[in-house]
Amino acid sequence: MARILRTETSLRRRQAAIARELAVRHLVRIAVWAAALALLAWGALHAHRTGAYPGLVFGAFAILCAAGYEVRLREIAAERRNLEGGRRGEGRHPRRAGRSPRRRQAPGTAAIS
Numbered sequence: 001m002a003r004i005l006r007t008e009t010s011l012r013r014r015q016a017a018i019a020r021e022l023a024v025r026h027l028v029r030i031a032v033w034a035a036a037l038a039l040l041a042w043g044a045l046h047a048h049r050t051g052a053y054p055g056l057v058f059g060a061f062a063i064l065c066a067a068g069y070e071v072r073l074r075e076i077a078a079e080r081r082n083l084e085g086g087r088r089g090e091g092r093h094p095r096r097a098g099r100s101p102r103r104r105q106a107p108g109t110a111a112i113s
Helices: 001-024 023-049 054-092
Strands: none
Touching: 001 023, 001 054, 023 054
């Protein structure tokens, strides 16, 4: 029983963390891409003026990091869908989830003890 409660608590914490991350994803996504593009533009301008390419490489790395963050957001959204699907499935199949099912009685029949 303690293991089940610990697992349920872990799932709730993970769902809360996912909800927090996805709640601010739009603003953070815009900020990350804006910063990456600004660094890339700075690097390109620096490379054009000085002929040195480290700034351009740094800007390209920022774009790579922004793309990685985008992939991470998609993974989090997929994990959220999987957790929600698991919760729905748990409600439909209580015996498999470790809970005893509610027994239904056919209409017009008496319960046999």
